[in-house]
Amino acid sequence: MTKLCNFGILITLCIILGIIAGSVHAQLKMNFYAQTCPKAEKLVEEYVKKHIPNAPSLAAAMLRLHFHDCFVRGCDASVLLNFTSATKNQTEKTASPNLTLRGFGFIDGIKRIVEKECPGIVSCADILALAARDSVLVIGGPYWNVPTGRRDGRISNATESLYNLPPPFGNFTVLQTQFANNGLDLKDLVLLSGAHTIGISHCSSFSDRLYKFNGIYGAQDPSLDSEYATVLKERKCKWINDTEIIAEMDPGSFRTFDLSYYKLVLKRRGLFQSDAALLTNPTSKSFVNKLAQGSLQSFYAKFARSMEKLGRIQVKTGSDGEIRKHCAIVN
Template sequence: MAPRGSVGVALAVAACALWLLPATASGALRVGFYQNSCPNAEALVRQAVAAAFAKDAGVAAGLIRLHFHDCFVRGCDASVLLTKNPGGGQTEREVGPNNPSLRGFDVIDAAKAAVERSCPRTVSCADIIAFAARDSVKLTGNVDYQVPAGRRDGRVSNGTEALDNLPPPTATAATLADMFANKFLTLDEMVVLSGAHSVGRSFCASFFNRVWTNNGTTPFVDAGLDPAYAARLRALCPREDTPATTPMDPDTPATLDNNYYKLLPQSKGLFFSDNQLRVNATMNALATRFAANEAEWKQRFVAAMVKMGHIEVQTGRCGEIRVDCNVVNPSSSSSSPEVVELPPGEGEEEEAVGVAVAAS
């Protein structure tokens, strides 16, 4: 007969495996999760984001992207923040899709430090990422929404998984659809979330092959790229490893708006993958619709962000609450769940997820 402790661990592992199913079906997260255990958690995160935004408005786009890149690899578990793996190997943040372009880590660290001072070992790094992304959407797009919380932090960060799961800027329409479907997101939601490209900047490597060929020796213009726009990009990026960056939306680069969709029919989608939204008839119809109706796009965008925030979350007794977002807790291991006492009433009930939208 197995020892009682080993039976408990086995049951916990089985339960965690179940929670890795799409959480939209389980309703495992809920708005106001920290209302009793850390009532000022969201306010502290908001203050950290606002302080960083006041110094550098571009950090907001980085935090939105950080949430996306976290959720698409191992689910929304803050695995993207880890600087080392207990089992060795490259972490997510060390590989090409994230390094050196992913940013906002210092903001998450600042928010986590503030929350830890107020409520030690209570608020997960994964939830802080989700809150920070919401606050960044508010700052850049003037649209607010409620974030269901209760995520727990993972203990593994695998660079290879980032390469396999993050849609590259060279993705075709079919690849985009498949990669989002693998994360339980629809074709419509893929087009909606692509609108996040209306803020933020990109390094040359992500679009270099659209404007140069023969290893950068011959000017080239992708058929889906405006020639004058391509010429400007070539001037900015004479080599693939040029450290310069360019706004993904050259017209309103600091505002989360529907201008991204207006640029597509002008052949000014920066990435090959952006232009693919014109190739697929369903995608193109949606892009055209959002170009004409910003209010509808914003409403659907925040709903899609909430749904994305449910991808393969760990909740309840799965995962851990990291004290330092960059490393797993010292007592943790990748093979057994952390046994903790949950705050009263938290993580025990399941409620339907609602989305509150206040746009202006």
């Protein structure tokens, strides 16, 4: 009888937790600001359309900023917070994986316009999610739904970025684990890696593959195509500690959201170890092959679904968090 009671209590608890989880997602919805700030999404879109054509590389920066935000404490704009003497810890922005992030001023510019229209209504987290989508769309990339209603977090810790962001030198196990920790599966890992079809990288993110593989000076990553490695050494990263020079993640079409990234990965010409890692698992390798041989429209549709999942990671809604007046500072 006791076991039956305990089982009944467990079932009831699961149902309650399911209702709570469901209510959180219910609060994140399309056109969340339809009544409180009906022009909000249009203002973000107009700002993006005005500025991205003049600086198309910011599209990749916006996408990366959104990704780095969501993987640490969820999509709560914690990556935008500045370190101040009032905070107990260095913020995410100061962590080594985030030192090359760009676009903070871009988000601040949107926030000022939205605040003027609707003070204290629209979160920085929603602005970042919308700006990432709209920026990619402006350069000809895919569209995905961005349900809104996120609230901004009050905590930002640099240490959490070190442990929760997938590193460019990560092996498949590390990558799969970190994605799974955020409710993302193996297909999401492959699809979201496809964002590397646009943008650039600093040499410091991959130079170990050229000069110090596995910590051995002079060793080169055998999983990297030797001819491509030579090009990187001679034309891009000429020494191991080169922190200023950059390289395209998808040479030849790094400003175009296309399938060439997957084709390069299959040729062992992915820039990062994390790109090469996609071929070390039979299931992910098969999916890379399928994407590379498939249609662009199919990739766009699949990428869109993964981006929607990304945008829902540990969101703060309802009375949780706050609506910041300035994206870089808690209220």
